[in-house]
Amino acid sequence: MAENLKDTRDAALPSSNAVWLTPRQWLVVALVLLALFVLAPILWKQVETFRPGPDYRVPYALGSDYWLYARHCRVACRREKIPVIGDSVIWGHYVRPDQTLSHCLNDALGEERFANLGLDGTHPAALGGLIEYYARAVSGRPVVLQFNPLWMSSAKHDLQTTKEFHFNHPRLVPQFATEIPCYKAPFSARLGIVMERHVPFLSWTSHLRIACLGGMDLPAWTLENPYTNPLGALAEPLPEPESTEAEKGVPWLDAGGQKRDMAWVDLDSSLQWLFFRRAVERLQARGNRVFVLVGPFNEHMLTAEDAVVYGRIKAQIAQWLAQNGVPHLVAAPLPTDLYADSSHPLAEGYVLISEQLMNDPAFQTTVRNREH
Numbered sequence: 001m002a003e004n005l006k007d008t009r010d011a012a013l014p015s016s017n018a019v020w021l022t023p024r025q026w027l028v029v030a031l032v033l034l035a036l037f038v039l040a041p042i043l044w045k046q047v048e049t050f051r052p053g054p055d056y057r058v059p060y061a062l063g064s065d066y067w068l069y070a071r072h073c074r075v076a077c078r079r080e081k082i083p084v085i086g087d088s089v090i091w092g093h094y095v096r097p098d099q100t101l102s103h104c105l106n107d108a109l110g111e112e113r114f115a116n117l118g119l120d121g122t123h124p125a126a127l128g129g130l131i132e133y134y135a136r137a138v139s140g141r142p143v144v145l146q147f148n149p150l151w152m153s154s155a156k157h158d159l160q161t162t163k164e165f166h167f168n169h170p171r172l173v174p175q176f177a178t179e180i181p182c183y184k185a186p187f188s189a190r191l192g193i194v195m196e197r198h199v200p201f202l203s204w205t206s207h208l209r210i211a212c213l214g215g216m217d218l219p220a221w222t223l224e225n226p227y228t229n230p231l232g233a234l235a236e237p238l239p240e241p242e243s244t245e246a247e248k249g250v251p252w253l254d255a256g257g258q259k260r261d262m263a264w265v266d267l268d269s270s271l272q273w274l275f276f277r278r279a280v281e282r283l284q285a286r287g288n289r290v291f292v293l294v295g296p297f298n299e300h301m302l303t304a305e306d307a308v309v310y311g312r313i314k315a316q317i318a319q320w321l322a323q324n325g326v327p328h329l330v331a332a333p334l335p336t337d338l339y340a341d342s343s344h345p346l347a348e349g350y351v352l353i354s355e356q357l358m359n360d361p362a363f364q365t366t367v368r369n370r371e372h
Helices: 002-012 023-049 066-078 099-107 124-134 189-198 199-210 220-222 230-235 271-285 304-322 347-358 361-368
Strands: 083-085 114-116 143-147 287-296 329-330
Touching: 002 124, 002 230, 023 114, 023 199, 023 304, 066 083, 066 199, 066 220, 083 099, 083 124, 099 347, 124 271, 143 230, 143 271, 143 361, 189 199, 220 230, 287 304, 304 329, 329 361
Parallel strands: 083 114, 083 143, 143 287, 287 329
Antiparallel strands: none
């Protein structure tokens, strides 16, 4: 009996190896963790060197690192640059950084006024999320926003197919507000994406995973690198932007391209056009003066019948922009040998587009006036 009583008393006593905290101490721990949660992303910017040059574009391999994109936006706006926002046409998929549209515009203007804020693969549904959550610094300034009609060239491009398929940048599209038929992520994944958009700590940890750990989370990276200290990987500098093209480009006909019919989606029912209009309105609500570049698009690859349909859609886009007071330019077709595919120009094509813009009075008015 006495022995059983002793065992009971011993079980109730704290272990010599246990840590027992008072409520006050728990409060201190909670405050320290909260401070880390809030301050870590801020302090990391002092640790991680980021000094983008005049032709900087987010590296192709870091195209889903939206925390880095947001940082690029802030630096560009702090330097009073004019953001040029769009998909891989703006990013410059088939050209070097010093051959992109923003570079050609700077050359034509004779000063470094334009910043390449394009991101490869950002269709309008994703572009809207990019502007809403990661380009908050873009306010009260001229903005060049590109619309690529390619994203309306089929129901699949327009994200209207009911069958699920992988499309670019699902973390940027609306998760709950607007239904996208082909997007069928589970509720938990959608909720995690929404939280990442609004909680800087989560966006920052996503940046570390993409930029430092090869896209893997820490446990997976540790398994792949069992004898490497992860702190060493975190201490590595950011990858330098590629000095070459993401992909070598040749004229589309030399690559075996042929004329074809597109299954164009009507403007009134297009999801991508709806998202693009919202992106324009969001930028305007922040006090920006938005100039829209429609295209470029390779009309040479369209059949005669399809060219008529595209011409009608192009006119409807221009009509909406004009009716809503949005200055714009519908890019004139380039010579056929200056396209790499349906929409990407080769290097000389960007020079010609920059000349079209610089000769456009509305563009000149938008970008030259620094004040409203």
